[in-house]
Amino acid sequence: MQRRELLKRTAMAATAFAISRDAFAGLFDDKIKQLPLNEKIIRIGSNENPHGPSALAKKAMIDAVASSNRYPWDVTTKLRERIGELFKLNKDNVVIGAGSSELLGVTATWAALQKGTAIAPDPTFRLWIPAAKRVGLPVNLIPLTENKVTDLPKMQAAVDATTRLIYICNPNNPTGSIIPAKELEAFIKNTPAHIIILLDEAYTEFSDEPSMAHLVNTHPNLVIAKTFSKVYGLAGARVGYVLAHADTAKQLADLQPWANAGASAVSLAGALATMEDKSFIPYCKAENEKAKKIFYYLLSEHGLRYIPSYTSFVYFDATRYHKDLKTVLEKSNIFGARTFEEGTKWLRLSMGTVEEMRAVAKALNEG
Ligand SMILES: Cc1ncc(COP(=O)(O)O)c(C=O)c1O
Structure with a gap:
């Protein structure tokens, strides 16, 4: 075979492999998307908060409907100030988006504009990656360690002259594992200043580990x-934010169409109110711990290996379960067990309410 033809075929195979991995990453059981919001169905596939929105958020959202003929300048500013205060920063360090997904996309676009490549762990939260590739940011995936933890030394070793962005999800989705704060801080400090570190802290509030804010x-x-979307229970409201140096925050905000292009007035009011609900977060965290305990016990009873989780979901190896675990759950109207590593039986299940996790236990014990 001619050398040129060989190169062409290799490139085509690599592209096909990348496409199949992305299709796999984006794969969301269509069954779940079509399910009615019906109490008889237990939905534990998207790491949604089974207790939210909080009572204060619901009231604030209902009240905000009346003024939703106006653009939400005021509430956006208040929310940025309030978030800034929470992290001992100020509003210029905060950019609000319609969910953090929007801002992962904006940050990836910013890196793509600098004509570089990215590095991300594998598996991780990959829904932003296909769009990042389409705007010209190739992403090099680095496998987790054997214990399913983000492998910082390997990620550091993968840095080359083209690297413009490193994505780290801490705690990591789908594995629930965490990089100890000291190691993460050292990694951030050692990374060259021209490389953007995109640190996804979607689940930090579930653990007692600090933010890197x-x-x-x-x-x-x-x-x-x-x-x-997670501990605050507002996934459907679509509010997320980034924390960054004021100059960086401005560059990211400049890639949004304009200040009011994202989250709605109603959603922003819900987000602002939920931050004042002092009992809601501790309640959700405590219930999440109870749900995890029930699930860990169940997994141990069945001899299934799991990764101790710092989040609201658990990653476990279903190899030793005597039947197809996902099918057994679905027969009991429990939807959400999902695969993230092709060719393995590792599954992720989001934690539901205590009652829902008891139903999971019943289904798997009787399955
Ligand atoms: C790690 C991680 N980052 C970001 C998101 C997206 O969250 P949002 O609803 O804010 O777009 C998710 C949602 O599951 C997630 O797991």
Whole structure:
């Protein structure tokens, strides 16, 4: 075979492989999308908060409907100030988006404009990657360690002259594992200033590990993505934000069409109110711990290996379960067990309410 033909075929095979991996990453059981919001169905596939929205958020959203003929300048500013205060930063360090997904996309576009490549762990939260590739940001995936933790030394070793962005999800989705704060902080400090570190902290609130927000003012290359979709229980409202150095925040905001292009007035009011609900977060965290305990016990009873989770979901190996675990759950109207590693039986299940997790236990024990 001619050398040129060989190169062409290799490139085609690599592209096909990349496409199949992306299709796999984006794969969301269509069954779940079509399910009615019906109490008889247990939906534990998207790491949604089974307890939210909080009572204060619901009231604020209902009240905000009356003024939704106006653009939400005022509430956007208030929310940025309030988030800034929470992290001992100020509003210029905060950019709001319609969910953190929007801002992961904006940050990837910013890196693509600098004509570079990205590095991300595998598996991780990959829904932003196909769009990033389409705008010209190739992404090099680095496998997790054997214990399913983000492999920082391997990611560091993968950095080359083209690297413009490193994505880290901490705690990691889908594995629930965490990089200890000291290691992560050292990694951020050692990364060259021209490489954007996109740190996704969608689940930090479920653990007692600190945010890396205290580093944004000294590290303009650090972009921290956070969301109201998880512990705050507002996934459907679509509000997320990034924390970054004021100069970085401005560059990211400049890639949004304009200040009011994202989250709605109603959603922003819900986000602002949920931050004042002092009992809601502790309640959700405590219930999540109870749900995880029930599930860990169940997995241990069945001899199934799991990764201790710092989040609201659990990653486990279903190889030793005597039947197809996903099918057994679905027969009991429990939807959400999902695969993220092709060719393995590792599954992720989001934690539901205590009652829902008891139903999971019953289904798997009787399955
Ligand atoms: C790690 C991670 N980042 C970001 C998101 C997106 O969240 P949002 O609803 O804010 O777009 C998710 C949602 O599941 C997630 O798991």
